[in-house]
Amino acid sequence: MLSKEEILSFLEEIPDPEIPVISIVELGVVRDVLPSGKNIEVIITPTYSGCPAMKQMEDDVRKKLKEKGFEEIKITTTYSPPWTTDWLSEEAKLKLQKYGIAPPEESTTDKSFLTGKHKAITCPRCKSKNTVMISQFGSTACKALYQCKDCLEAFDYFKCI
């Protein structure tokens, strides 16, 4: 029988549908895999309640596990504990930055998210900290829109929740 680690490595091959440089495992959406012979249960959690990519991720998980020989695949959604950007690994954050998305710069434990006081966000292109928020909401639920005042490029910031 396959180990959890092996199964997770299969799921590592599934990119996030909106941000293809990181996998759904790195994103923290896959919470657990519970294999039992030829059957398996996968526990996932949504990044945002209304994330429209969840259905796509479920379909991708099913397809991948079918390819790997599993027969009955059950996908269960859990809301607890709620997803947080703290689950993104340093490696994943670096990948985001290379892709042009500024990774979350704060930890949710410092509460700056709640008070609205942000640390300076680094421009993913020119690394300047001279940036300004254009919009609290961006192209997807998980991002806000910023602009760099040095290179003048607008960029997405992965909101810290």
Next chain:
Amino acid sequence: MTKQEALFNYTLRLADNSLILAQRLCEWTSKGPFLEEDLALTNISLDIFGRAKSLLEYAARVEGKGRTEDTLAFFRNDRQFTNNLICEQENGDYAKTMVRQAMIDCFDLMLYTELSKSKDETIAGIAAKSIKEITYHKRHSFSWVDRFGNGTEESKTRAQNALNELWRFSGEFFETDEAEQLLLKEGISVDVKAFKEKWEKEMVALFEKAGLTLPENTFMQTGGRKGIHTEHLAYLLAEMQALPRMYPDAKW
């Protein structure tokens, strides 16, 4: 009323409040005052739709009669919806949409913070997830009320008109019913009356900061819980439900 019936009614009402508000907000899609606000409202609407979906799924599971989140959303008539009247009010201008949102965000944040301690694990889980999102929404709506109130004469007048029109729907937030009372004893629902004063204080502080005044001697509207709605809900449902009712086999 059994505990199961109470839990179904209670969860469905939480879902209805989210679903109807989300549908209203998405009416702004492509019509926002500028691009960033268009994106903001679409995102906020999406979060609230997500919450509605989770709650509807759970309500359907609790009921256990084969209904799904889709049949609950699309195949009930206006009299069977139990959302608060404020959620179904028309968007009006942007000041009205934002005053409505600020009132609801402030209430929802208190409600879901309490619900995250519910003894019902599913409700507690959905609530814990929602807190983060509502916090973000509230920052947005509060900042707009402040901006409108302290903006031009025109924006202030519009925000004041919105407040005059919407305040009469705030009494409904703090009503309770049999289902809620029953679940309160079980540690599942929360006592909304316990944070009424706190909510009013926060609202008054926001409106004072924005230079707006609360209307006096307001007669509080009621009826949502009993399925007695303002005329606006039926029109909203007609649009929201048209496709699945015309093509019941449609899949998406």
